[in-house]
Amino acid sequence: MTFPSLKSLFWAVVLTAFVGAARAETILFVGNSFTFGATSPVLRYRPEQVTDLNKEGIGGVPAIFKVLTFQAGLDYQVSLETSPGKNFDWHLANRLPLIDRPWDVVILQGQSTLDLERPGDPTRIIEYGRQLSDVLARRNPSARIYFQSTWSRADLTYAKPSPWKGKPIAAMARDVRAGYDRARAVSPAVRGVLPVGEAWTRAMDAGVADPNPYDGVTFGQVDLWGWDQYHASAAGYYLSALVTFGAVTGRDPRSFGEREVAAYELGLSPAQATGLQQAAYEQLKADGLLPEPLGTQGR
Numbered sequence: 288m289t290f291p292s293l294k295s296l297f298w299a300v301v302l303t304a305f306v307g308a309a310r311a312e313t314i315l316f317v318g319n320s321f322t323f324g325a326t327s328p329v330l331r332y333r334p335e336q337v338t339d340l341n342k343e344g345i346g347g348v349p350a351i352f353k354v355l356t357f358q359a360g361l362d363y364q365v366s367l368e369t370s371p372g373k374n375f376d377w378h379l380a381n382r383l384p385l386i387d388r389p390w391d392v393v394i395l396q397g398q399s400t401l402d403l404e405r406p407g408d409p410t411r412i413i414e415y416g417r418q419l420s421d422v423l424a425r426r427n428p429s430a431r432i433y434f435q436s437t438w439s440r441a442d443l444t445y446a447k448p449s450p451w452k453g454k455p456i457a458a459m460a461r462d463v464r465a466g467y468d469r470a471r472a473v474s475p476a477v478r479g480v481l482p483v484g485e486a487w488t489r490a491m492d493a494g495v496a497d498p499n500p501y502d503g504v505t506f507g508q509v510d511l512w513g514w515d516q517y518h519a520s521a522a523g524y525y526l527s528a529l530v531t532f533g534a535v536t537g538r539d540p541r542s543f544g545e546r547e548v549a550a551y552e553l554g555l556s557p558a559q560a561t562g563l564q565q566a567a568y569e570q571l572k573a574d575g576l577l578p579e580p581l582g583t584q585g586r
Contacts, residue, residue: 311362311363311364312361312362312363312364312391312392313363313364313366313388313390313391313392314349314352314363314364314365314366314390314391314392314393314394314535315366315367315368315386315388315390315392315393315394316347316348316349316352316365316366316367316368316369316393316394316396317367317368317369317375317378317382317386317393317394317395317396317419318367318369318394318395318396318397318435319369319370319371319372319373319374319396319397319398319399320369320371320372320518321396321399321437321518321519321527322347322348322349322367322369322394322396322435323345323347323348323367323369323371324345324346324347324348324519324524325371325513325518326513326514326515326517326518326519326520327513327518327519327520327521327523327524328521328553328554329346329347329348329350329351329519329521329524329525329553330345330346330347331344331345331346332346332347332350332351332549332552332553333346333350333353333354334346334350336350336353336354336357336365337349337350337353337365337366337367338364338365338366338367339366339367339369340366340367340368340382340385340386341368341369341370341382341385345367345369347367347369347524348524348527348528348531349365349366349367350365351524351525351528351549351553352365352528352531352532352535353365354548354549355528355529355532355540355543355547355549356532356536358543358547358548359532359536359538359542361536361538363392366390368382368385368386370382372398372403373398374397374398374402374403374411374412374415375395375397375411375412375415375416375418375419376411376414376415378419379415379418379419379422383422386423387422387423387426388426389426389427389430390423390426390427390430391427391429391430391431392430392431392432392433392535393420393423393430393431393432393433394433394435394481394531394535395416395419395420395432395433395434395435395477396434396435396437397411397412397415397416397434398411398412399437399440399463399517400440400443400449400463401462401463401466406443406449406450407450407451407462407466409465409466409467409469409470412466412467412469412470413466413469413470413473416434416467416470416471416474416477417470417473417474420432420474420476420477421474421476423476424476430476431478431535432476432477432478433477433478433479433480433481433534433535434467434470434471434474434477434479434480434481435467435480435481435483435527435531436460436463436464436466436467436480436481436482436483436484436485437460437463437483437484438459438460438463438483438484438487438488438511438519438523439451439456439457439458439459439460439463439484439487439488440459440512440516440517441456441499441500441501441512441516441517442515442516442517443459443517444456444458444459445499445501445516446501446516450462456488456491456498456499457488457491459484460484460485460487460488461485463484464480464482464484464485467480468480479534479574479576480574481530481531481534481576482530482570482571482573482574482576483526483527483530483531485570485573485574486526486527486529486530486566486567486569486570486571487511487523487526487566489566489569489570490509490511490526490562490563490566491511493562493565493566493569494508495508495509495559495562495563495565495566496508496509496510496511496522496562496563496566497509497510497511500512500516501516509522509555509559509562509563510522511523511526521553521554521555522553522555522559522563525549525550525553525555525560525563526563526566526567528549529563529564529567530567530570530571532567533567533568533571533576533577534571534576534577537577537578539568539577540564540567540568540571541561541564541565541568543560543564544560544561544564545557545558545560545561547560547564550563
């Protein structure tokens with residue numbers, strides 16, 4: 288099987304540009320290690336494709352998003368501002384001069400437990416998510432701003448003391464999502480919540496991904512976590528990028544199929560790539576983040 292490279296897609300995108308293509312949309316990713324791709328090759332994946340505002344040479348999930356949009360014939364100028372372990376308040380206090388610009392799209396990803404000192408407490412996400420999104424919306428009132436709800440951590444579910452230890456693996460993702468939903472309810476500038484964590488759960492429920500890496504990974508299933516059972520593997524970050532791609536562009540992530548470039552370059556099998564694309568699609572549809580296929584409206 289032959290997989291296309293980005294070079295082989297260049298002329299197709301050039302031709303698209305000549306057929307009435309609009310100005311490139313700008314998109315900013317603000318987050319921490321869950322955005323920049325810690326514990327995986329995603330950290331240094333194609334950094335030349337994106338603009339790291341901190342000048343740390345990071346590609347991360349934003350670079351996967353860029354590769355996906357390139358293949359789809361879409362033009363996005365992708366930037367990121369990330370720092371490990373940080374929440375929204377830190378970006379406001381320390382990086383506002385870098386990010387306070389009129390972006391077209393913004394993805395905001397906060398601390399994986401909602402609050403590092405008080406795991407499960409959404410108070411900080413709610414308050415500073417509203418403040419950060421309000422600042423960005425003042426620069427561009429038409430900006431499409433999203434919160435990103437992240438995944439259940441295997442380490443906090445199976446190994447370490449936490450509010451989620453001993454609960455089903457889906458519990459943490461549900462709680463994190465509930466926190467972001469509360470933040471969105473008081474943040475008028477935020478368009479929606481990207482259900483990355485719930486897409487992870489859906490991949491596990493479908494048998495695409497293994498739900499417990501501590502008891503070994505079942506043959507034929509992919510491990511979405513990295514070696515620390517906390518951050519993601521390349522597969523987990525790939526699924527995150529697929530959800531973001533679908534929500535931001537309105538395109539079906541299944542359209543890439545088994546020949547998708549980023550999955551191939553990150554070492555995912557064709558079956559893993561299509562299984563994760565399916566999980567992303569199903570979660571996006573469940574959240575109403577994809578338009579109805581042509582011919583089905585009104586049925």
